Amino acid sequence: MIKNLLALTLHLAITATCFAQLTATRLLTENESDPISVDTKAPRFSWQITAGNAKNVLQTAYKIRVYAADGNRLVWDGNKVAGSQSIYVPYNGPALTSGTAYVWQVMVWDNQGHVSPWSKKAMWRMGLTSPSDWKASWIGPGYAGDTVNKPSPMLRKNITLNKNIKSAFAYITSHGLYEARINGQKVGDAYLTPGWTSYHKRLQYQVYDVTTLLKKGQNAVGAQLGSGWYRSTLVSTPNHYGKDVGLLFQLEVTYTDGTHETIISDGSWKSAKGELRYAEIYNGATIDARMAQKDWAKSGFDDANWTPVKVQNYGKDNLIATYNEPVKKHESFKALKLITPPKGEKVIDFGQNLVGWVQLKINGNAGDSIKISHTEVLDKAGNFYNENLRGAKAQNTYILKGGGEEYFEPQFTWQGFRYIKVEGIKGDIDRDNFTAVAVYSDMEPTGTFSTSNPMLNQLQHNIKWGQKGNFLDVPTDCPQRDERLGWTGDAQVFSRTASFNMNVHNFFTKWLKDVAADQNSNGSVPHIVPDVFKDHDLTENGGATGWSDVATVVPWNMYLAYGDKDLLQNQYPSMKAWVDYMYDHSKNNLWNTGWHFGDWLFYTVDNDLDGTSAITSKYLIAQCFYAYSTQLLINAANVLGNKADADKYAKLLQQVKAAYLNEYVTANGLVSSDTQTAYTLALAFDMLPEGIRAQAAARLAGNITRYGNHLTTGFLGTPYLCYALSRFGYADVAYKLLLQDTYPSWLYPIKMGATTIWERWDGIKPDGSFETPTMNSYNHYAYGAIGDWMYRVISGVDTETDGPGYKKIIIKPIVGGNLTYANAAYETPYGKLTSNWKIQGNTFYLDVEVPANTTATIYVPDFNQTAGYKKQQVGSGSYHFTSKSYINPVKHAKP
Ligand code: BGC
Numbered sequence: 001m002i003k004n005l006l007a008l009t010l011h012l013a014i015t016a017t018c019f020a021q022l023t024a025t026r027l028l029t030e031n032e033s034d035p036i037s038v039d040t041k042a043p044r045f046s047w048q049i050t051a052g053n054a055k056n057v058l059q060t061a062y063k064i065r066v067y068a069a070d071g072n073r074l075v076w077d078g079n080k081v082a083g084s085q086s087i088y089v090p091y092n093g094p095a096l097t098s099g100t101a102y103v104w105q106v107m108v109w110d111n112q113g114h115v116s117p118w119s120k121k122a123m124w125r126m127g128l129t130s131p132s133d134w135k136a137s138w139i140g141p142g143y144a145g146d147t148v149n150k151p152s153p154m155l156r157k158n159i160t161l162n163k164n165i166k167s168a169f170a171y172i173t174s175h176g177l178y179e180a181r182i183n184g185q186k187v188g189d190a191y192l193t194p195g196w197t198s199y200h201k202r203l204q205y206q207v208y209d210v211t212t213l214l215k216k217g218q219n220a221v222g223a224q225l226g227s228g229w230y231r232s233t234l235v236s237t238p239n240h241y242g243k244d245v246g247l248l249f250q251l252e253v254t255y256t257d258g259t260h261e262t263i264i265s266d267g268s269w270k271s272a273k274g275e276l277r278y279a280e281i282y283n284g285a286t287i288d289a290r291m292a293q294k295d296w297a298k299s300g301f302d303d304a305n306w307t308p309v310k311v312q313n314y315g316k317d318n319l320i321a322t323y324n325e326p327v328k329k330h331e332s333f334k335a336l337k338l339i340t341p342p343k344g345e346k347v348i349d350f351g352q353n354l355v356g357w358v359q360l361k362i363n364g365n366a367g368d369s370i371k372i373s374h375t376e377v378l379d380k381a382g383n384f385y386n387e388n389l390r391g392a393k394a395q396n397t398y399i400l401k402g403g404g405e406e407y408f409e410p411q412f413t414w415q416g417f418r419y420i421k422v423e424g425i426k427g428d429i430d431r432d433n434f435t436a437v438a439v440y441s442d443m444e445p446t447g448t449f450s451t452s453n454p455m456l457n458q459l460q461h462n463i464k465w466g467q468k469g470n471f472l473d474v475p476t477d478c479p480q481r482d483e484r485l486g487w488t489g490d491a492q493v494f495s496r497t498a499s500f501n502m503n504v505h506n507f508f509t510k511w512l513k514d515v516a517a518d519q520n521s522n523g524s525v526p527h528i529v530p531d532v533f534k535d536h537d538l539t540e541n542g543g544a545t546g547w548s549d550v551a552t553v554v555p556w557n558m559y560l561a562y563g564d565k566d567l568l569q570n571q572y573p574s575m576k577a578w579v580d581y582m583y584d585h586s587k588n589n590l591w592n593t594g595w596h597f598g599d600w601l602f603y604t605v606d607n608d609l610d611g612t613s614a615i616t617s618k619y620l621i622a623q624c625f626y627a628y629s630t631q632l633l634i635n636a637a638n639v640l641g642n643k644a645d646a647d648k649y650a651k652l653l654q655q656v657k658a659a660y661l662n663e664y665v666t667a668n669g670l671v672s673s674d675t676q677t678a679y680t681l682a683l684a685f686d687m688l689p690e691g692i693r694a695q696a697a698a699r700l701a702g703n704i705t706r707y708g709n710h711l712t713t714g715f716l717g718t719p720y721l722c723y724a725l726s727r728f729g730y731a732d733v734a735y736k737l738l739l740q741d742t743y744p745s746w747l748y749p750i751k752m753g754a755t756t757i758w759e760r761w762d763g764i765k766p767d768g769s770f771e772t773p774t775m776n777s778y779n780h781y782a783y784g785a786i787g788d789w790m791y792r793v794i795s796g797v798d799t800e801t802d803g804p805g806y807k808k809i810i811i812k813p814i815v816g817g818n819l820t821y822a823n824a825a826y827e828t829p830y831g832k833l834t835s836n837w838k839i840q841g842n843t844f845y846l847d848v849e850v851p852a853n854t855t856a857t858i859y860v861p862d863f864n865q866t867a868g869y870k871k872q873q874v875g876s877g878s879y880h881f882t883s884k885s886y887i888n889p890v891k892h893a894k895p
Contacts, residue, residue, distance in 0.1 A: 021051050021052040021054060021114060022049065022050075022051050022054075022057070022108065022110050022114040022115070022116040023049070023050045023051075023116050023117070023119065024047040024048070024049055024062075024086075024105075024106045024107065024108050024116050024119040025047065025048050025049070025050055025119065025120075026047060026048040026831075027045065027046070027047050027104070027105070027106065027119060027120070027121075027122035028045070028046045028047070028122070029043050029044070029045060029046075029104070029122065029124040030043050030044055030124075030323070030506075031046065031503075031505050031506050031562075032124075032325075032506065033122070034122055034123045034124065035124050035125070036101075036124070036125040036127075036169070036207045036208075036209060037125065037127040037171075037205070037206065037207035037321040037322050038124050038125065038126055038127060038321060039126065039127040039128070039129050039320060039321035041095070041096065041129075042090040042091045042092065043090070043091050043096075043124060044087075044088040044089060044090050044091070044566070045064060045088075045089045045090075045091065045104060045106065046086065046087040046088055046089070046829060047086055047087075047106050047108075047119065048086070048829075048830060048831045048851070048852070048853075049086060049108060049110070049116075049830075049831070049851075049852040049853050050831070050852060051110065051114075051852050051876070053877075054112065054852075054876075054877070055874075055875055055876060055877030056111070056112075056874075056875030056876060056877065057110050057111065057112065057852040057853065057875065057876045057877075058084055058110060058111045058852075058853055058855075058875065058876075059083075059084045059085075059086050059108050059109065059110055059111075059852075059853045060082065060083070060084065060109045060110060060111050061080050061081060061082045061083065061108070061109040062080070062081055062083075062085070062086065062089070062106055062107065062108045062109070063078055063079065063080045063081065063106065063107050063108075064076070064078040064089065064104060064105070064106050065077055065078065065104065065105055065106075065118070066078075066091065066093055066102055066103070066104045067102065067103050067104070067121075068100070068101075068102060068103075069100070069101035069102055069103050069123060069125075070101075075093055075094065075102060076091065076092070076093025076094065078092065078093070080109075084807075084853055086108070086830065086853050087563060087564075087805065087829045087830070088563075088564055088565070088566065096126050096129075097126060098126055098127070098128050098129040098130060098133045099125075099126060099127070099128055099133065099169070099252060100125065100126050101123055101124070101125040101126075102123065102124055102125075102126075103121040103122065103123045104121065104122055104123075104124075105118045105119045105120065105121045105122070106118070106119050107119065125169070125207070127171070127205070127207055127321035128171055128205070128250075128319070128321075131315075131316040131317050131319060134171075134248070134250060134316045134319065135250060135262055135264050136171075136248050136249055136250040136264035136265045136266065137248075137264065137265055137266045137267070137311050137312070138175075138246045138247070138248050138265070138311070138312035138313070138314045139155060139246060139247055139248075139265045139266065139267070139269055139271075139309040139310065139311055139312060140153070140155075140175075140225075140244050140245060140246040140247070140271075140309060140310050140312050141153035141155070141225075141245075141271040141272075141273075141307070141309060141310065142270075142271050142307040142308045142309045142310045143271060143272070143273075143307040145244075147243075149277060149278045149286075150227055150231075150278065150279075150280075151273045151274075151276060151277045151278065152224055152225060152226050152273070152274070152276035152277075152279055152411070152412065153224070153225050153245065153271050153272070153273060154222060154223070154224045154225075154271065154272055154273070154274050154293065154296055154297075155222055155223055155224075155225070155247055155265070155269050155270070155271050155309055156220060156221065156222035156269060156270055156271075156296060156297060156301070156303060156306070157220065157221055157222070157263075157265075157268060157269045157270065158218065158219070158220050158299050158301075158303075159218075159219050159220070159221060159263050160217065160218055160219070161214060161215070161216055161217065161219060161253060161255075161261070162216070162217075163216060163255040163256065163257060163259070164216050164255060164256040164257075165211060165214055165215070165216060165253060165254070165255060165256070166211075166254045166255055166256045167209070167211045167253075167254045168209075168210045168211045168213075168214050168251060168252065168253045168254070169207055169208065169209055169210065169211075169251070169252050170182070170187060170207070170208045170210045170221075170249065170250070170251045170252075171205055171206075171207055171249075171250045171251075171252070172187070172193075172194075172205060172206055172207075172208070172223070172247075172248065172249050172250075173193075173194045173203055173204065173205035173206065173248050173319065174193075174194055174223070174225055174230075174245065174246060174247050174248065175199070175225075175230050175231075175241065175242055175244065175245050175246040175247075175314070176225050176226055176227050176228045176230040176231060176245030176246070176412075177192055177193060177194070177225065177226040177227070177228035177229075177230075177412045178193060178194070178223045178224065178225055178226070178247060179191075179193075179223065179224050179226075179411065180208075180221070180222070180223040180249070181220075181221070181222045181223065181224070181297035182210055182213040182214060182219065182220070182221050182222075182297070183213055183214070183215070183219055183220055183297070183298055183299065184220075184295060184297050184298040185213055185297075187208050187210055187213065188206065188208045188326075189328055189329070190206065190326035190327060190328055190442075191326075191327050191328065191329070191439060192228065192326075192327045192412070192414070192439075192472070192473060193206050193326060193327075194206060194322070195322070195324070195326065195327070195473040195474075196228075196229045196473050196474050196486075196530055197510070197513075197514050197517075197530060198514045198517045198518050198529075198530045198531065199229075199230060199241045199318070199530070200241065200318060201318055201517045201518075202318055202320050202513065202514065202517055203318045203319055203320065204319075204320055204321065204322040204323070204510075205248070205319055205320070205321065205322065206322050206326065207321070207322075210251070214253070218299040218300075219299050220297055220298050220299040220301065221249065221251060221263065221297075222296065222297040223247050223249060224274075224276065224411070225245040225246070225247060226245070226276070226279045226411060226412025226413075227245065227279060227280060227281075227412065228281065228412055229241075229281065229530070229532075230242060230245065231243060231244075231245065232280045232281040232282070233280060233281075233282060233283075233482075234281070234484075234485070234532045235482075235483075235485070235532055235533060236391070236482075240532045244312065246312045246314065247265055248265060248316075248319075249264065249265035250262065250263070250264050250265070251263040251264070265309075266311065267308065267309065267311045268308075269308070269309045270303045270306035270307065270308060270309065271306060271307050271308070271309045272293060272296070272303070272305070272306040272307065273291070274291060274292055274293045274296060275287050275288050275289055275290075275291045275292040275293075276411055276412075277291070279410070279411055279412035279413050280413060281412075281413055281414075281484065282391065282392035282393065282394070282481075282482045282484070283392065283393040283394070283395065283413070284374075284393055284394055284395045284396045284397070284410060284413050284415065285396050285397075285410035285411055285412065285413050286396070286397040286398075286399075287396075287397070287398050287399070287408055287410070287411075288399040289398070289399060289400055289401035289406055289408075290366060290367070290399060290400075290401045292401065323506055323509060323510040323513075324441060324473070324506045324507045324509070324510040324511075325441050325442040325443050325506060325507065326441070326442060326473075327439055327440060327441050327442070327472055327473055328439070328440075328441075328442040329356070329437050329438070329439055330356075330437075330438045330439065330440060330442075330468070331354075331437070331438045332435050332436065332437045332438070333350040333351065333352055333354065333435065333436040333437075333438075334350075334431075334432070334434075334435060335348045335349070335350060335431035335432070335434045335435075335436075336348075336349050336350055336351035337349040337351075337431075338429060338431050339378075339382070339419075341378065341381070341382045341383040341384060342381050342382060342383055343383045343384070345383070345384050345421050345423075346421065346422045346423070346425070346429055347378070347384050347419055347420065347421050347422075348419065348420050348422065348429070348431060348434055349418065349419050350417075350418055350419070350420075350436040351418070351755075352418060352436075352465065352755050353376050353416070353417070353418040353465065353469070353754075353755045353756040353778055353779055354416075354417070354418065354436060354438045354465065354468070354469060355414060355415070355416045355417075355438060355439060355440065355468065355469035355470070355472065355479040355480075355779070356414055356415070356436060356437045356438045356439035356440075357396070357409055357410050357413070357414055357415055357436070357437060357439065358372055358374075358396070358409070358415075358420055358434055358435065358436050358437075359407070359408070359409040359434070359435045359436075359437060360372065360398065360407070360408045360409070360433060360434060361405060361406075361407055361433040362398075362400065362405070362406050362407075362408070362425070362433060363404065363405050363406070364400040364402060364406070364425075365400065365402045366400060366401050366402030366403070367399065367400065367402070368399070368400040368402070368424060369397060369398070369399050369400075369424050370397070370398045370399075370400070370408075370422065370423070370424040370425060371395060371396070371397050371421075371422070371423040371424050372395065372396045372397075372398075372420050372421070372422055372423075373386065373393075373394065373395045373420065373421040373423075374386070374394040374395070374415040374416070374417035374419070374420055374480070375389065375394070375417055375418075375419050375420075375421070375480075376388075376416060376417055376418050376419070376480060376756075376777075376778040376779065377418070377419070377764065377770075377778055378419060379768075379770070380767075380768035380769060384419065384421045385770070387773035388480075388481060388770070388773040388776040388777065388778075389480055389481045389482070390481045390482045390773065390774065391481075391482035392480065392481050392482040394415045394416075394417070394480060396408075396410045396413070396415075409437075414439055414472070414479070415479075415480065416469055416478065416479035416480030416779050417436075417480065418755065420434070420436075422434075438468060438469075439472070440468045440469065440471050440472055441471045441472060441473055441507055443471065443502040443503050443504055443507055444502060444503040444827070445501065445502055445503075446499075446500065446501065446502055446503050446826060446827040447500040447501045447502075447791065447824065447825065447826045447827070448823070448824065448825045448826075449500075449787075449790055449791055449794075449795060449822075449823070449824045450822070450823050451794065451819050451821060451822040451823070452819050452820040452821045452822075453739070453817065453818075453819055455739070455741065455747050455750055455751075456738070456739070456747075456790070456817075456819075458750050459746055459747060459750060459786075459790075460787065460790065461755070462749075462750065462754055462755060462756050462757050462784070463497065463501070463757060463781070463784035463786075463787040464501050465755060465756045465779075466756045466757040466779060466780065466781035466784045467494075467497075467498055467501055467502065467781055467784070469756060469779045469781075470779065470780075470781050471498070471502070471504070471507060472484075474486040474511055474514075474529070474530065475490070475491040475494070475495075475498075475507075475508075475511060476490075477490045477759075477777070477780060477782075478759065478777035478779055478780050479779055480777060480778075480779060481777060485528040485532070486511065486514075486528050486529045486530060487527065487528050487547070488515070488525055488526070488527060488528065488529055488547045488548065488550035489527075489544070489546050489547035489550070489597065489600065489715055489716075489782075490715070490780070490781065490782045491511070491550055491554065492546065492547070492549055492550040492553045492554055493546075493715055493716070493718070493719045493782050493785045494719075494781045494782055494784060494785050495508065495553065495554045495557045495558070496557045496560070496561065496785075496788045497781075497784060497785050497786075497787035497788040497791075498781075499557065499558065499561035499562070500561075500787060500788065500791045500826060501787065503827070504558075504561075505558065505561070505562045505564065505567075508554055508558050509558070509564075509567055511529065512554060512555060512558075512567070512570075512571050512574075513570070514529050514530050515529045515550060515551055515554075515571075515574060516551075516570075516571060516573070516574035518530060518531040518534075519551065519574055519577060519578070520541070520542050520543075522581055522584070523577035523578050523579075523580050523581030523584070524542035524543030524548055524578070524581045525542050525543070525547070525548035525550060525551045525574075525578055526541055526542040527541060527542060527544060527547055529550075543581065543585075543594050543595070544594075544595060544596045544597050545591075545596050545597075545598075545618070545621055545622035545625045545626075545716075546596075546597065546600075546621065546625055546715065546716040547597060548578055548581070549578070549625050549628065549629050551571070551574050551575055551577070551578040551629075552575045552578060552579070552628075552629040552632040552633060552636075553628075553629070553632065555567060555568055555571035555572075555574075555575060555632075555636070556568075556632045556635060556636065559636070559639070559804055560799055560801065560804050560805075561799070561804075561805065562804070562805045562829055563799075563803075563804040563805020563806075563807055563829060564805070565639060565640070568636050568639055568640060569640055571636075572636055572637075572640060572642075575629075575632065575633050575636055576633060576645070578629060579626075579629050579630050579633045579649065579652075582622075582626045582629070582630075583652065586626070586656075586659075588659060589652075589655040589656050589658070589659035590619075590623065590659045590660075590663055591619070591622050591623055591626045591656075592619035592622065592623070592663075594622075596618040596619075596621070596622055597715075598616065598618040598621060598714070598716070599615075599616045599618075599621060599675075599677045599713060599714035599715065599716045599717050600714045600715040600716065601714045601715060601759065601760055601761075601775075602614050602615070602616070602675075602677065602712060602713055602714030602717070603710070603711070603712035603713070603714075603744045603761060613674075613675070614675050614676070614677075614712035614713075615673070615675065616673040616675045616677040616678045616717065617664075617672065617673045617678075620660075620663075620664050620671075620672065620673050620678060621677070621678075621681060621716055623656065623659065623660045623663070623664065624660070624681035624682065624685050624687055625681075625685075625716075626656050627653060627656045627657055627660065627685055627686075627687060628681075628684075628685040630649050630652055630653045630656055631653060631685070631686075633645070633649050634646050634649045634650055634653060635801070637649065657686075657687055660687050661687075661688070661689075664678075665682075665687075665688065665692075668692075669688065669692035669695050669696055670699075671696065671699075674699075674703070675703070675712065675713075675717075676700060676703050676704065676711060676712050676713050676717055676721060677712075677713045677714065677716060677717025677721075679696050679697075679699055679700035679703065679724065680700060680713065680717045680720050680721045680724040681716070681717065681720065682696055683696055683697060683700065683720075683724040683727070683728060684720035684723055684724045684727075685720075693728065694728065694729075697724065697725070697728030697729065697730060700724060700725065700728075700730070701725065701730045701733045704725075704733055704736075704737060705733070709733070709736040709737060709740050710737070710740060710742070710743075710744055710745060711737050711740075711744055711745065711761075712744065715782050715783075718782075718783055718785060718786070719785035719786075719788070721734075721737070722734035722737060722738065722786065722789040722793065723789060723793070725737075726789070726793050726814055731793070731814045731816050732816055734789070734793070734816075735816040735817035736817075738786065738789075738790075738817065739817050742766075743761060743762050743765075743766060744761035744762065745761070746783065746786055748761065748762075749761075749763065749764070752764045754778065756778060756779040757779070757780060757781055757782070757783050757784040758777070758778050758779075758780060758783070759775070759776060759777040759778070759779075759780035759782070759783075760775070760776060761783070763776050763777075763778055791824055791826070793813075793814050794813065794814065794816075794817075794819070794822045794824075795811075795813055795822050795823070795824030795835045795837075796810070796811050796812040796813030796814065796835055796859070797809075797810075797811060797824050797826055797833060797835050798810040798811075798812065800857075803854075803855075805828065805829045805830075806826075806828035806829065806830060806833060806851075806854060807830065807853075807854055807855075808854065808855055808856075808857070809828075809833060809850060809854055809855065809856035809857070810856070810857050810859070811835045811846075811848050811856055811857070811858045811859065812857075812858075812859035812869065813835065813837050813846065813859075813861065814861075815837070815839070815844065815861055815886055815887070819839075820838060820839050820840075821836070821837060821838035821839070822835075822836075822837055823835075823836040823837075824836070828851060828854070830851040830852065830853050830854045831851030831852060831853075831854075832849060832851060833848075833849060833850060833851055833854075833856075834847070834848060834849040835847075835848050836848075839886070842884055843882055843883070843884055844860075844861060844882065844883040844884075844886035845880070845881070845882050846858070846860055846880070846881040846882075846883075847878070847879070847880050847881075848874075848878070848879050848881075849877075849878045849879075850874060850875065850876045850877060850878075850879070851876055852876040853876065854875075854876060855873065855874065855875050855876075856873075856874050856875075857871060857872070857873055857874075858871070858872045858873075858874060858879070858881065859871055860872065860881045860882075860883050860886075861883055861885075861886040862883045862885050862886065863885050863886070863887065864885045870883070
């Protein structure tokens, strides 16, 4: 008996150890942790698996349970499902109820006979899933507005809640931007809500848990409205979406006795103006503290003088739950230096070019006016220079009320800057009174990359800051001048790099829906999305090669990075419409019509070598992208099991490539534009028959050598340039380009002090003068697209196309550039992946970490092997490899 008991205890102990090892963690619903505004009918669940030190762990089955959040009522008891799927598993139970919370958990089985315990519970809350769930009315200010300065209206209402509150959720959106308040406190920590979408078709609302902001008895609710993207001047005209700002506000309160009350925006609210006298995206804000209506959002406030609001007659069919991470405050920067330039201005340097705003603490007299102007650079003489902001004033004005310390920060605007100029402060400036705060979409940081070369590390830093500054609810070209628009070409070239640095899955999922929503009926994609060019008389708004290809490139890049098939499915009609547009506009499969930006901002020809030109024919580029987009459409059709389309477009692709060869390539394989971009695209998109690829690669390498190891590419060639080289045996040339620090190159701006990626290779010329102010941003992420090559080639971290989202990992570093180490860590949907290599003495060391439920093919550089690598297949776990023959002894023949 005792023996049996002992055996049982031992058995339980062993089982417990196994249980403790295998765990499902990091439960996400629609890629978010515990989201509270989900409006998809079948939300998708993802989890990660941890298994202690165990190696080669693969999930073999899972089981999901969903409960009602209040109590233990089981809503869906999913079957045990065999397989290794652990991301995007759709809910498959009875219909979910609008505005209701659910919890779920999962247990998993692995290939080593272990079963996990039930995971910790995760929750999600359904948003308002149907327009009829909205009881609130659209409301706007009831007083006659000042249509010039458009002071920011405040809307408010006192409410009484007679019982103890169990929970309260606010559902809010607006025309224009809003900041909501309850009992004086800001609701949530997001800014620039409701974000930017193609408003008339898709308007996001946000949901907030406001339980702790409310109390039994008297309360006040309110919101302040700003013009935002809705009616600020964008491009050069205001009111793109409408003239009047408005608010939609619905508060759902549940009392402890189980009863329910809904508070809505309606005709009983009141409106007034306050201290925010002006706020435009490009120009900045003016706050006059003397006009503040103190405590206007508190319940004791007397609003007898306020005007009743106007009820607005807008529909609610375009309302959707927020899918992407809202914009939030992130890093803050103390003033690094106080500068008095030759012109005598008072300038502060924050040390980093960033996007956000400056917070100011100040004492002064009533009526004192402080002006803060923003810029990214000082001129050659050290003076404040903001000509390149063009029509954007980027200036905040604060008028003091006096009588003590006052605190200011702007609302409903942002600036891109490293330096500020301060006017209106008498006497010395106390730099401790200024703090710059960076503001961007709240995406999870996912990647780190560092090497033994400090310049390269600074490049990675600059790429990340370019991303932070321009991922402000939509991917923008630049954050400072009078643009700040969702330029499609820029987003296309940078999207894969972006996916390494931060989790951009939901950010791009949301924006791609706007790409599809704003796509023209003939299939061309507008130059910018959301499309505010449509009201302008542009010759052709959309259809530019490399820009419209956003419709195919970004969905495919997101599919590779996150393995999300639904995203591909949703975008498929848009992808197809774009390829069909090119087909419709081609003759004999040659697409050589329409207006194109071409290889935007390529190295200009004034000091070009040998009379050769770096200009690449726009139609040649168009033909390459036609082929590339068609290829991506075929890939998508294959993933989605659409064989008919896959076959149809495969035939088209052959014809497109044949037309390209016929028109642009000689029998001996010379491409008609003898440029880096022409050869790069030819090689990167497989435009050439295999037999002449090596020769084309040699010509590309030769071209680079002729330019003294400098690139000459613009927006469209640059992202693929180093790939074309490393893929065809010229990694050494790619490294030379990457580490080049004279103009044009990636490191030249760093030598000139850049802390972000510049729009142009020579934003600041070697003599310290500037490029033309009409087009010279110092925060444009496009050329940062090299970041992708740094992760995928230097560190060698990649995903197989047939195991996207890093289900099947590749680690294949290419050593070079005299680097003695390169470390990359990347948070895949399955968990952390690392690739750290170093060279010590004569030995190459590689340490990798492969997350559970994935496999990896590791290529350890070894030139004793014919392929130059020793290839090994591993499962999850940590591994250590060494190689003594990592240097490629084969010298490339000089072309
Ligand atoms: C933007 C670019 C954009 C381009 C189109 C510029 O004004 O800043 O980045 O892609 O126009 O050519």
